[in-house]
Amino acid sequence: MATTDKDRALVTATEAKNKFGRLLEKAIQGGVIVITKHDAPKAVLISMDEYTALASAPESRINTLSAEFDSLLMRMQRPGARNAMQAAFHASPKQLGKAAVVAARKRG
Numbered sequence: 686m687a688t689t690d691k692d693r694a695l696v697t698a699t700e701a702k703n704k705f706g707r708l709l710e711k712a713i714q715g716g717v718i719v720i721t722k723h724d725a726p727k728a729v730l731i732s733m734d735e736y737t738a739l740a741s742a743p744e745s746r747i748n749t750l751s752a753e754f755d756s757l758l759m760r761m762q763r764p765g766a767r768n769a770m771q772a773a774f775h776a777s778p779k780q781l782g783k784a785a786v787v788a789a790r791k792r793g
Contacts, residue, residue, distance in 0.1 A: 693717040698727070 692715060694708070701708060701720045708718045708730060718730035731739075760766065776784070 693719060695719045695721060695726075698722045701730070 694711065694716060696704070696708065696718060698720055701718070712718055712730045713732050715732060715735070717735075719726050720728040720730065761770075773781075773784075
């Protein structure tokens with residue numbers, strides 16, 4: 686078993702098969718086992734806690750983006766939003782430039 690760092694081990698598929706119990710314990714303790722076949726990484730053995738954390742990360746990001754979208758949509762539905770959008774689409778380049786300067790100054 687070739688160790689790449691303190692918490693990560695690089696093993697061949699044959700070693701993984703023959704030493705599975707020991708490797709499983711290492712993964713449960715927080716280690717990462719990279720399993721290779723013909724010198725190329727093919728799989729990773731990690732604890733269930735690590736897997737759960739990795740698997741839930743995209744869902745959390747999607748929920749955040751969904752909430753941001755819902756908030757933006759609600760603001761766009763307020764009275765006056767439609768008129769403001771119409772005005773923006775019909776604004777001259779000079780008016781758009783002025784609005785951009787005002788917005789930039791507000792942001793600091």
